[in-house]
Amino acid sequence: MKVHPSGLRTLFFTEMWERFSYYGMRALLVLFMTAAVAEGGLGMDDVTATAIYGLYSAAVYLAALPGGWIADRLTGAQDAVWYGGIVIMFGHFTLAIPAVPTFYVGLVLVVLGTGLLKPNISAIVGELYPQGGSGRDAGYTIFYMGINLGALLGPLVCSTLGESDRFGWHYGFAAAGIGMLLGLIQYRYSRYRLRDAGLYPAHLRPDSEIESAPRFGWLIVGIGLGLVIFIVLLGLAGVVSFDALRLAQNSTYLLTAIVALYFACVFMYGKLTGAESKCVLVIVILVIAEAIFWSGFEQAGSSLNLFAHRYTERELLGFNIPAGWFLSLNPLFILILAPFMAALWVNLGRRNLDPSIPVKFALGLIQLGLGFFVMFLAAGLVASGESVLPTWLFFTYLLHTTGELCLSPVGLSAISKLAPKRYLSQMMGIWFLGLALGNLIAGLTAGRFDPESLGDMPALYLQIVLVAVGAGLLLLLLAGPIRRFTGGDTR
Numbered sequence: 001m002k003v004h005p006s007g008l009r010t011l012f013f014t015e016m017w018e019r020f021s022y023y024g025m026r027a028l029l030v031l032f033m034t035a036a037v038a039e040g041g042l043g044m045d046d047v048t049a050t051a052i053y054g055l056y057s058a059a060v061y062l063a064a065l066p067g068g069w070i071a072d073r074l075t076g077a078q079d080a081v082w083y084g085g086i087v088i089m090f091g092h093f094t095l096a097i098p099a100v101p102t103f104y105v106g107l108v109l110v111v112l113g114t115g116l117l118k119p120n121i122s123a124i125v126g127e128l129y130p131q132g133g134s135g136r137d138a139g140y141t142i143f144y145m146g147i148n149l150g151a152l153l154g155p156l157v158c159s160t161l162g163e164s165d166r167f168g169w170h171y172g173f174a175a176a177g178i179g180m181l182l183g184l185i186q187y188r189y190s191r192y193r194l195r196d197a198g199l200y201p202a203h204l205r206p207d208s209e210i211e212s213a214p215r216f217g218w219l220i221v222g223i224g225l226g227l228v229i230f231i232v233l234l235g236l237a238g239v240v241s242f243d244a245l246r247l248a249q250n251s252t253y254l255l256t257a258i259v260a261l262y263f264a265c266v267f268m269y270g271k272l273t274g275a276e277s278k279c280v281l282v283i284v285i286l287v288i289a290e291a292i293f294w295s296g297f298e299q300a301g302s303s304l305n306l307f308a309h310r311y312t313e314r315e316l317l318g319f320n321i322p323a324g325w326f327l328s329l330n331p332l333f334i335l336i337l338a339p340f341m342a343a344l345w346v347n348l349g350r351r352n353l354d355p356s357i358p359v360k361f362a363l364g365l366i367q368l369g370l371g372f373f374v375m376f377l378a379a380g381l382v383a384s385g386e387s388v389l390p391t392w393l394f395f396t397y398l399l400h401t402t403g404e405l406c407l408s409p410v411g412l413s414a415i416s417k418l419a420p421k422r423y424l425s426q427m428m429g430i431w432f433l434g435l436a437l438g439n440l441i442a443g444l445t446a447g448r449f450d451p452e453s454l455g456d457m458p459a460l461y462l463q464i465v466l467v468a469v470g471a472g473l474l475l476l477l478l479a480g481p482i483r484r485f486t487g488g489d490t491r
Contacts, residue, residue, distance in 0.1 A: 017183025024154030054443015063115025084116025159324025294438025364407030
């Protein structure tokens with residue numbers, strides 16, 4: 001008896017190679033920007049490089065919003081995945097060209113392509129299981145393993161090439177492009193397995209209530225792309241000068257204002273019932289907790305990556321371990337620990353001891369803080385003039401991963417459970433805005449670690465510890481009142 005549709009295999013390997021390319025390039029990005037020009041890098045200071053990294057990673061999540069709309073209203077998810085993968089591939093190959101203009105063009109292409117591919121390939125997984133239920137849950141679990149397998153392999157391959165003296169940064173970026181190319185080839189030749197899942201936009205589906213495509217849909221897309229191209233050309237021509245730090249700061253303020261304004265409008269004009277108002281208020285709390293969590297967790301590619309490169313003893317049996325390899329620890333731990341965490345929640349649920357959503361979020365934040373407490377101790381050694389063993393980063397990533405497994409998998413589930421049905425898609429969009437906001441803050445925070453002021457490093461890590469653990473403890477204290485406030489809807 002066939003347990004899963006054959007199309008899941010197509011999506012598994014497509015996503016695996018896409019994540020290979022994304023995380024492989026991510027492992028190199030800040031290191032490349034901060035490397036001296038004589039070493040083939042861009043010679044940026046940490047503040048600028050990490051601000052650009054934060055803007056880039058935030059833009060990836062923001063691009064998922066228009067990417068999902070394009071698939072739903074114009075192309076269908078299957079075509080969105082195909083064309084998104086092509087744009088990603090060209091983005092990585094553009095990054096492989098050793099020139100400053102191509103670096104920025106490549107980043108923009110990867111953002112646009114990921115915005116098309118990432119949300120829509122996940123949506124197709126769900127459409128393979130029209131009956132829903134445990135079969136769909138198991139399908140997403142398998143798909144999630146593909147994500148982490150790609151995230152595990154990408155940094156190992158791309159960092160080995162990119163950080164080596166024999167090859168160099170641009171070979172690492174090219175390897176990411178080849179990974180996406182392999183994903184596209186297998187998608188092209190096995191796409192038939194998907195059948196009608198994600199094939200049509202909403203207005204062409206038999207059960208759709210939408211009668212036609214948006215009248216000016218492609219015009220809107222064209223104007224949007226034209227605006228992006230125009231801004232990029234102005235920057236490359238030197239007509240407009242972009243201050244990465246100020247842009248990241250202003251983007252943080254703008255996203256915060258958008259989220260706050262949205263919730264204010266929902267509360268004032270959304271005609272919420274009493275029960276709905278309580279649930280939306282809980283969503284506000286969870287989005288704040290989410291932004292705090294990702295603002296620490298997403299320093300993996302910036303401050304923690306630089307720490308591995310500059311201050312960690314990486315010599316092993318005559319082999320110099322690339323700094324980017326440490327980014328493979330998180331997906332490795334997920335592959336090992338995710339089944340045990342899932343079994344733990346199931347067993348606790350059978351005993352009616354399953355923690356509520358706020359408690360899981362609190363546990364995630366506290367473990368994130370404990371991971372940075374390990375870095376606080378390691379930074380104390382660095383400040384005294386010592387290099388540190390890789391075990392410090394090992395335990396940091398272990399704690400961050402267990403924190404992620406407490407918070408991340410339940411996030412979207414919490415939104416789908418708590419949001420009023422007429423606002424569900426909008427609330428999902430707000431969740432992605434929270435992710436983007438966390439990435440922006442992560443980039444800004446990482447820029448505060450000045451390599452010329454090592455004595456300040458322990459205090460900076462301690463600040464992150466206090467924020468994360470403090471937020472977690474506060475949420476833990478509020479978990480009981482929240483549960484009574486919502487009548488138990490946060491289980």
